Amino acid sequence: GAGVSQSPRYKVAKRGQDVALRCDPISGHVSLFWYQQALGQGPEFLTYFQNEAQLDKSGLPSDRFFAERPEGSVSTLKIQRTQQEDSAVYLCASSFLERSDEQYFGPGTRLTVT
Amino acid sequence: GENVEQHPSTLSVQEGDSAVIKCTYSDSASNYFPWYKQELGKGPQLIIDIRSNVGEKKDQRIAVTLNKTAKHFSLHITETQPEDSAVYFCAATESNYQLIWGAGTKLIIKP
Numbered sequence: 001g002a003g004v005s006q007s008p009r010y011k012v013a014k015r016g017q018d019v020a021l022r023c024d025p026i027s028g029h030v031s032l033f034w035y036q037q038a039l040g041q042g043p044e045f046l047t048y049f050q051n052e053a054q055l056d057k058s059g060l061p062s063d064r065f066f067a068e069r070p071e072g073s074v075s076t077l078k079i080q081r082t083q084q085e086d087s088a089v090y091l092c093a094s095s096f097l098e099r100s101d102e103q104y105f106g107p108g109t110r111l112t113v114t
Numbered sequence: 115g116e117n118v119e120q121h122p123s124t125l126s127v128q129e130g131d132s133a134v135i136k137c138t139y140s141d142s143a144s145n146y147f148p149w150y151k152q153e154l155g156k157g158p159q160l161i162i163d164i165r166s167n168v169g170e171k172k173d174q175r176i177a178v179t180l181n182k183t184a185k186h187f188s189l190h191i192t193e194t195q196p197e198d199s200a201v202y203f204c205a206a207t208e209s210n211y212q213l214i215w216g217a218g219t220k221l222i223i224k225p
Binding site (some may be wrong): 002015031033040041042043044045050055056059091093098099100101102103104105106107108 | 116146148150154155157158166173203204205207209210211212213214215216217218
């Protein structure tokens with residue numbers, strides 16, 4: 001079956017614009033994670049969904065970041081009024097389990113804010 | 115909270131030799147330790163993991179060892195091949211659903 005997919009793969013936004021990043025997890029996976037990865041660093045946790053419930057959003061850097069998973073499958077990460085420091089790769093991962101074990105990652109969306 | 119340190123940051127080995135990457139963690143409550151491989155332009159790929167009730171796990175050329183007392187775990191790759199070249203990340207659980215990641219090791223396999 002298909003793995004985790006993300007779109008768009010690349011996004012260039014002018015400072016101040018809003019962006020929406022989409023994640024299609026593996027079908028049937030309960031858990032969905034969003035991470036931010038800066039160049040040359042490991043992923044940093046942003047938020048976690050168990051089905052449609054957002055159980056942890058402690059990693060979201062500011063209230064400009066918002067994530068949703070309304071039907072427990074596809075998820076969208078929205079960033080309002082983008083800033084240059086938002087430039088990074090945004091990774092989505094899903095897991096069959098209701099915890100952080102065995103996460104499968106998508107290819108990521110590279111966001112560049114100019 | 116959990117803190118994971120990984121070293122070396124870059125490792126260059128001759129093809130056919132072994133590579134070892136080490137990580138230390140701070141939270142004794144952590145119980146799950148995965149290793150991920152990330153190739154350029156791709157998302158991380160889970161290659162092996164270990165849980166805290168196990169000391170060692172092996173999968174073909176890849177093995178992971180865990181020392182809970184010392185709070186460190188290591189990735190061992192034997193008979194390295196060119197396709198092993200990538201960035202490798204270790205991670206440890208912060209909670210049931212948070213992973214804290216190391217900074218990564220760039221592994222270079224020299225032909």
